[in-house]
Structure formats: C-alpha cells, structure tokens
Amino acid sequence: MAQGHVFxxxxxxxxxxxxxxxxxxxxxxxxxxxxHDVVTPDQPFRAAEHRPSAWxxxxxxxDAADGQVWFLDVTAERTGGADAFGRLRLLLSDIAExxxxxxxxxxxxxxxxxxxxxTKGGGFSRQxxxxxxxxxxxxxDFVADHAVDVAIVARNPASFAALQNRRREDARAYFEGVxxxxxxxxxxxxxxxxxxxxxxxxxxxxxxxxxWEELLEVxxxxxxxxxxxxxxxxxxxxxxQAELLHAKLADKLGSTIQRLVQGxxxxxxxxxxxxxxxxxxxxxxxxxxxxxxxxSSGEVAxxxxxxxxxxxxxxxxxxxxxxxxxxxxxxxxxxxxxGFAGASGPAGAVLQSLLLTKHLLVVGTSMxxxxxxxxxxxxxxxxKRSNESVGQTSRPVPAExxxxxxxxxxxxxxxxxxxxxxxxxxxxxxxxxxxxxxRQLEIFLDALAMYAxxxxxWLLDERFAHLLDERQRDLAxxxxxxxxxxxxxxxxxxxWATLADELDAFGAxxxx
Numbered sequence: 001m002a003q004g005h006v007f008x009x010x011x012x013x014x015x016x017x018x019x020x021x022x023x024x025x026x027x028x029x030x031x032x033x034x035x036h037d038v039v040t041p042d043q044p045f046r047a048a049e050h051r052p053s054a055w056x057x058x059x060x061x062x063d064a065a066d067g068q069v070w071f072l073d074v075t076a077e078r079t080g081g082a083d084a085f086g087r088l089r090l091l092l093s094d095i096a097e098x099x100x101x102x103x104x105x106x107x108x109x110x111x112x113x114x115x116x117x118x119t120k121g122g123g124f125s126r127q128x129x130x131x132x133x134x135x136x137x138x139x140x141d142f143v144a145d146h147a148v149d150v151a152i153v154a155r156n157p158a159s160f161a162a163l164q165n166r167r168r169e170d171a172r173a174y175f176e177g178v179x180x181x182x183x184x185x186x187x188x189x190x191x192x193x194x195x196x197x198x199x200x201x202x203x204x205x206x207x208x209x210x211x212w213e214e215l216l217e218v219x220x221x222x223x224x225x226x227x228x229x230x231x232x233x234x235x236x237x238x239x240x241q242a243e244l245l246h247a248k249l250a251d252k253l254g255s256t257i258q259r260l261v262q263g264x265x266x267x268x269x270x271x272x273x274x275x276x277x278x279x280x281x282x283x284x285x286x287x288x289x290x291x292x293x294x295x296s297s298g299e300v301a302x303x304x305x306x307x308x309x310x311x312x313x314x315x316x317x318x319x320x321x322x323x324x325x326x327x328x329x330x331x332x333x334x335x336x337x338x339g340f341a342g343a344s345g346p347a348g349a350v351l352q353s354l355l356l357t358k359h360l361l362v363v364g365t366s367m368x369x370x371x372x373x374x375x376x377x378x379x380x381x382x383x384k385r386s387n388e389s390v391g392q393t394s395r396p397v398p399a400e401x402x403x404x405x406x407x408x409x410x411x412x413x414x415x416x417x418x419x420x421x422x423x424x425x426x427x428x429x430x431x432x433x434x435x436x437x438x439r440q441l442e443i444f445l446d447a448l449a450m451y452a453x454x455x456x457x458w459l460l461d462e463r464f465a466h467l468l469d470e471r472q473r474d475l476a477x478x479x480x481x482x483x484x485x486x487x488x489x490x491x492x493x494x495x496w497a498t499l500a501d502e503l504d505a506f507g508a509x510x511x512x
Contacts, residue, residue, distance in 0.1 A: 004109060004143030005439075006136065006174060007151040007446045008167065009271045010160040013113050014038035015296040017207050017265045018151070019103050020095050022088075022114035024074045029055055031071070032120075039069050060091040068103065070095060074118035084118055085134045089142065096146040104206050104267065108435040111268060113151045114139075116159050128458075129466030132162055140174070149439075151268060155298065158507065160275075161455035162464050168450055175447050182427060183444060186406060187451025189359045190276040195452075196358035197273060197281035198351070198372075200365025202410070204287055206267035206438070210260055216241050222256050223248035242332045254327025261286055261324050266293040272445035273363065274299075276452045280358070282318045282351050284369060286330055290317055306347060320347050320371070348375050355379045360405030362424065363441070367407065367416055376404065376423055408444065410437040461507030483508035 013021050014037050023035045029051045036045035052061025052071060059073035070091050074084045082090070095112055104111050116131060118124035124131050139150045154160035167174045175183075189195040205211055210218060216238065220230055223245050233241055246253050266274075270293035273281075281302070283290060294315060295301040302317040303310040307326070310316040322330035352375050354360055367373070404423050412428035420426055429444065431437030458464040460476045460483075468476060483503035490496025 002109065002147040004146055004149045005443050005446070006139045006143055007149065007268065007272075007442070008154065008160065008163045008450070009151055009268070009446075010154050010157065010275050010298070011271045011293065011296040012155060013115060013153050014041070015265060015292065016113065016151075016153075016271050017104055017267055018068075018113040019100050019107075019110040020068050020070065020098075020112045022091065022112065022117075023069050023071050024115055024117055024120070025071050026075045027056075027059065027073050029071070029073075039063065039067065058087070058090070060087045060094075062094065062098065068100065072114075072117065074124070084124075085138050088114075088117065088135075088138055092138075092142045092148075092150070093146075096142075096148050105208055106435050106438065107206055108433070108439040109147050109149050111149045111151060113153050116152060116154050116156070116163075119156070119159065126463050127466065128156075128159055128461075129162065129464040129468075132159065132166055132464070133466060136163070136166060157298065157455055158458040158461055158464070161453055162458035162467060164450045164453035165458070166467060171447075171450070175443065177430070178443060178447050179427065180447060182406075183447035184451050186359070186361060187276075187448045190278060190448065190452035191454040193279065194359055195276065195278050196354040196360050196405075197276070197278050197283075198360055198362045198365065198405075199273065199281060199283040199285060199290055200363065200369075201285055202364030202366075202438075203267065203269045203273070204261070204264075204285055204289055204364070206269065207264045207287075207289055209264060209285075209287055209289075212238055215257065215260070216245065218260065219245045219249065219253060219256060222252065243335060246332065251328075253332065254322075254330045257286060257330055257332070258324050258327045262288075264289060266290070266296065268442050269363070269445060271296065272442065272449050275449040276361075276445075277315075278361075279313075279315050280318075280354060281316070282320060282354065284321045284365070284372070286319070286322050286324045288324060305350065318347060318350050320351070351375055352379050355404045356383070358405075360424075362405060362407040363445075367420060379404070380423060408441055410434055410441060456506050459506045460503070461510040463510060464507070479503065479506075480508045480510075 021038055023031065023038055025031050029047055031039065031045065031047055031050070039045055039050060050063050050065050052064055055061055055071070061071060063069040063071065072084070072087055072091055092112070100110060102110065116128070116135060119128050119131055135152060139152065142148070143150055152163060154163060171180055186195065201209070201212065220233060225233065225248065233244070236244065249256065264287060266289045270289045274290065274293035274297050281290065291302045291304060300314055302315045304323065305316055305318040307323065348371070355376065356379060365372070403425055406425045406427060407420060409426060409428050417426040417428075429437040429440040431440050458467070460480055465473050465476065483500055486496055486500045486503065490500060
C-alpha cells in the first residue's frame with residue numbers, strides 16, 4: 001500500500017485547494033470568524049448547521065452539512081477522553097475511511113490540510129515547540145499507515161521555520177527516496193537569493209486550470225465550428241488551432257480564457273514555490289495562482305510585470321504570455337507567438353537577465369515553447385562569444401560554463417534531456433504514471449522549501465523551548481538576557497541597536 005507524505009507550508013487553509021480540511025474549535029464548538037470562509041465560502045456560517053452529531057461526546061467529527069471539513073476541539077483534555085492529539089489521530093483515521101469528493105484535479109492521493117493546532121486560541125500558544133513535536137509525530141504515524149497526504153499549514157512564520165528545522169534534523173525520515181542532495185543544492189540557492197523561477201502551465205492543472213488541449217476544446221465549442229472543421233481541427237498544430245479559433249472568436253477568445261481560470265485557488269505546488277522566497281519569477285501562465293500563493297503566506301503580493309514596477313525588496317512575477325486580468329494581452333495563437341520578439345522584447349530581456357545572473361528552476365513546462373527556447377539559445381550564444389573574447393586576454397576562461405538552472409520534469413525524456421544538457425540539469429521525478437510523478441514533484445518541492453527556510457526567529461523564542469535540549473535552553477536564556485542588556489545599555493542607536501535587532505531576529509524579543 002502506498003504511504004502518504006507530511007508536507008509543511010506557510011499559507012492559509014482555505015486559500016489552497018485540498019480534498020479535506022481540519023478546522024480548530026473548542027469544547028463548546030466555537031468556530032472563530034476566520035474559519036467561516038473555509039467552511040461556508042459562499043454563504044453565512046451558522047454553527048448549529050455544521051456541528052457534528054457526536055461533538056460533545058468525542059470532540060471531533062465531520063461537518064454535519066456533509067462538507068469537506070472536519071472539526072477538532074483543540075483545547076484541554078476532556079474528562080475520560082483523549083487529548084487534542086489523540087482526537088486528531090481519530091479524526092485523521094475517519095477522513096481516511098470517508099468517501100470524499102476529490103477537489104485536487106489529477107492528484108494521486110487525497111490531500112488533507114490542517115493548522116498548527118491550538119496555537120492561536122486553543123491554549124497552546126506558549127507551548128508551540130511541544131505542539132510541533134506532537135503534531136509532526138501524529139501526522140507521520142498516520143501517513144505511514146494510510147494512502148493519504150497531510151499538509152501542515154502554518155500562518156506564523158516562526159512556527160513554519162521551527163517545523164522546517166525539526167524536519168531537517170531527521171530529513172531521511174520525512175523524505176525517504178527523495179534526492180536530498182539536489183534539494184539541498186537548490187534550496188540553499190533559494191536561501192542565499194540566487195534562485196529564480198520559471199513556472200509553466202503544468203503547475204496550474206491540479207488547481208483546476210485546463211490543459212492546452214482542454215483549452216482548445218472549450219474554445220472550439222465556444223466558436224461553434226462546423227462538425228467537419230471540429231473533426232479535422234486536431235490535425236492542425238496547437239498554435240494553428242488557436243489561430244483558427246481566434247479568427248472565429250476575436251475578442252471573445254481572451255474573455256473565455258478569463259472565465260476558465262478566474263476564481264481558482266492555488267494548488268499545493270504554487271504554495272511550495274511561493275515558500276521558496278524567490279524575489280523574481282517568470283511564468284507563461286495567465287492565471288493569478290502564484291501571486292495568490294505568495295499573498296497567502298503573509299507577504300506582500302508579488303508585483304506583476306509588465307503592468308507594475310516592483311519596489312525595492314518586493315517579490316515580482318513577469319507574465320510573458322499575458323494576464324487574465326487583461327484578456328487582450330493573452331498570447332495564444334501562432335501569429336502572437338511569431339510576433340513575440342518584436343512586441344514583448346523587454347519581457348524576453350528580463351528572462352535572459354535571470355538566465356545570466358540566477359539559477360533558474362523550471363517547473364511545469366515541457367520545454368517546447370519556441371520563444372523560451374530561442375531566448376535560452378541567444379543567451380548561450382552570447383556567453384560563448386564573451387568567453388571566446390576573454391580567451392584572447394590573460395583572464396582565465398571557465399572549462400565548462402555553469403548551467404543556467406534545473407528542470408524538474410514529470411518524465412525522463414532522454415532526447416530532450418540530452419538536448420538541454422549544455423544548459424540545464426534535468427531532474428525527472430519518479431513514478432509509473434503522470435499523477436504519481438506529479439505528486440513526487442510536490443514532495444521534492446517540499447524538500448526544497450525545507451532547505452530554503454533560513455528564518456531562525458523561533459530559536460530564542462521561549463514558546464519553542466521544547467525543541468531545544470537542556471543546555472540549549474539555558475544558553476537561550478542567557479542570550480536573551482544579553483539582548484535586554486544591549487537594548488538597555490547600548491545607547492539605543494548605531495551598531496548596538498543593530499546588534500539588538502539581530503538578536504531579536506532570532507526570537508530574543510519574545511522573552512521581554
């Protein structure tokens with residue numbers, strides 16, 4: 001039997017697509033307002049309509065309205081009953097046995113999302129370290145015996161960082177069979193700011209976006225083609241199909257695409273990519289899923305180029321082929337692709353600057369986009385000419401130039417891998433089917449996000465003291481005392497203030 005995997009993401013439940021969600025409550029079934037949109041996104045929440053029938057006896061259960069939500073009492077131990085983590089284990093087993101309408105398209109295993117339980121209003125806020133230990137243990141035990149994936153969704157940055165640190169300490173237990181050497185290499189590139197993203201259409205399919213073939217089929221129906229033309233349409237190349245459909249639909253083409261991708265929630269892969277913290281990203285997608293994933297992690301939403309100018313330090317996303325918010329900008333047809341270089345030269349220049357200055361992580365694309373391939377070859381030719389010129393001087397020429405980045409592929413395509421070998425490392429995800437490989441891609445991205453996490457704000461925070469041994473706890477107390485002295489006696493400005501700020505970044509402020 002297949003085993004599940006425990007993912008850790010920073011985001012918000014309800015803002016990523018999942019098959020089931022766990023919502024925290026108390027013994028009286030008080031569902032806080034921030035959970036209402038998760039339970040009833042399109043109508044007012046009425047507790048009596050959703051409280052499980054055996055709530056007061058067991059403290060957990062499925063939404064009485066037969067939805068995708070299970071409720072969990074995360075407060076203190078009940079008389080004669082299990083504690084919050086015991087109830088969580090029972091709840092997860094109930095989800096595994098239930099017949100859940102699948103929400104994540106094409107996913108190999110069901111996905112359950114749950115919060116870092118009890119740390120917001122459940123009484124465990126001062127015991128976050130202990131909660132993290134017990135939560136990881138309960139989820140790991142569950143996925144070992146069930147073909148269900150669990151994603152722990154942390155809103156608090158320190159909790160997210162502590163979860164990632166705890167998993168790094170025993171990475172093989174959480175990532176059996178995963179290329180952790182590759183994950184370390186790419187994850188550390190993200191941590192030091194040298195990683196950029198290229199996001200293709202494959203990332204959006206689990207969120208419900210249509211594939212290229214499905215999009216053309218919908219557009220063909222919208223265009224009301226004759227039976228004869230519709231039958232022979234697939235014989236044309238995809239770009240020529242789009243050209244014909246554009247001629248039939250005109251302005252309706254962009255608005256139809258807009259209707260298909262608006263209102264979708266980010267998939268797990270979008271949130272994992274957002275958690276890498278890359279300042280720059282490029283996509284051929286029209287949707288808003290990556291931007292929403294960045295925003296759900298608590299950061300300022302990524303600035304969208306070319307419509308906006310990013311401010312210093314802000315993350316940005318270049319949409320090469322148009323934006324769903326501006327249907328007229330969508331690039332789909334052969335004529336639009338052919339005219340890309342002239343009409344969108346600056347967009348290509350941005351991507352080429354990333355190829356020259358960053359390690360580009362390519363996800364969700366088949367590497368068949370002619371514009372993308374042209375830009376790669378132009379940069380490769382430019383670098384070759386530059387190296388030849390350098391060779392005529394006394395400066396050393398690299399024996400083999402660094403590759404532009406890494407391609408994460410769902411298939412080990414030997415010919416395409418060999419074709420891209422001078423420019424990219426090709427990492428094929430294991431799996432006998434596309435859904436299996438797509439899930440392995442999510443797991444690899446989870447490992448990348450774990451190694452990309454460089455936030456240490458939990459380390460001196462007394463709420464996470466349970467994650468330290470006795471000597472480390474004593475050291476943390478002394479460092480925090482030093483931080484207080486620096487604030488009190490350092491003059492409050494200049495280098496002393498900078499030192500105090502650095503200690504606060506490791507959680508020292510939590511003990512004041």
